[in-house]
Amino acid sequence: MRLEVDIRKTLHSGARRFELEAAFSSQDDLTVIFGASGSGKSLTVQAIAGLVTPEQGRIAVDGEALFDARQGVNLPARARRVGYLFQDYALFPHLTVRENIGYPLKKGWRFNLLPEARQEVTEIMASFEITHLAGSYPAELSGGQKQRVALARAMIKKPSILLLDEPFSALDSMLRHRMRMELLEIRQRFAVPLVVITHDPADVEVFGDTLVIFADGRVEEVSSRAKSAAPEVEGWREKVCWRAQWKKEHLAAHRFVPAAGI
């Protein structure tokens, strides 16, 4: 997988101005985008998914341009073949688990799924071990169950890349560890590259083959674990943890209020 991002976007909200200038590329199947809230990492991933349109630049997955301002390319979100896991999963509350997972397979305006689509839903529910939840509504599920359903829904159309926005922030720490392992397993099973947004250093250790560090709307650093020598791997953790700690103190000292929605 090769992900190339080089975008610029300016957001205005009242008197505040936020400038995003993100440029990085990743060759690895595990990419972590790390940064404090308000650093522009969510906005970048939303741009990859086609939820926001940058003003300039280019986004490409495996050499195929999803967005290219110069050539006037801007695929709509529905045509990008991108999987997206929302922070709080965004399961459709009026649909059951089965209907949620089958949602991307519905063709035209018919109410029922075609038999082969129904078969596909049954299979993916079995592989995520959520068959027993088929008739439940999202409000009846626990955090971990919701995440599995959301993953199944994101994966059923076999996207070429899976974007995850703070995937574990809504889970308690026990579950967090388990879901990390499950996510790695999903990556193997579906052979799908992952891009994980996080501000949790522990996620970096598990998922970060390529680490992209965001600060104040800019990419501050891109580093690859594969390139660094073995002893360096230890330093990896310190770097990220230290950075997180420093950020916390820095933010507290400056009473910085992260811009909402960025």
Add this chain to the structure above:
Amino acid sequence: MPDLTPLWLTLQIASFATAIAFVFGVAFAWLTARFSFWGRDFLDAILTLPLVMPPTVLGYYLIVVWGRNGWLGSRLNAHFGISLMFTWQGAVLAGTVVAFPLLFKSARAAFEGVSTEYEQAARILGDTELRVFFRITLPLAARGLLAGTMLAFARAMGDFGATLMVAGNIEGKTQTASMAVFDAVQAGDYTLANTLVAIMSLVCVAILVTINKLASRGRAGR
């Protein structure tokens, strides 16, 4: 048995008025809830105006616009040879305008209550904008839309002033139930007045109870 023609006429007029108000109310509500554009607050104020204006003033405006010599009414007359004044269609027009703000306001609140994240998720999962609206936004806003529709229906049913100005009070043609009640009381026909008042009250109570049920289930449920 008192003559219940005004009641049927009222139901007919209120149904048409609610249907028209629904289409426009939902469209404008969606527009103002989902897009931010120049003059949005002003547009919202204009669309809500009929809620606070005296019905007779509203009726006067309607005559100015739709009357035989009115801005739109004269064209209607010139091209199609029809006039809405003193017809039941005119009463529908009046009912639509008085009911519109209730529908518009409820629908806007309902749409604003639907997180845009669901819509974004649907887009990523392959939906066109039209499908996002009909399969995500509309079903998730349905409760609020239904409550607003019932409220609008009740308002259209009970209108007196605006309808009187535009459609008059012609027995069997444009005389709605609220006008019939007025006439019956004037004429001392309390049997008719009591019957109409009882039926209208029942309908209104039933509507309010249903709306409250919808609202409380909306809070508790999925």
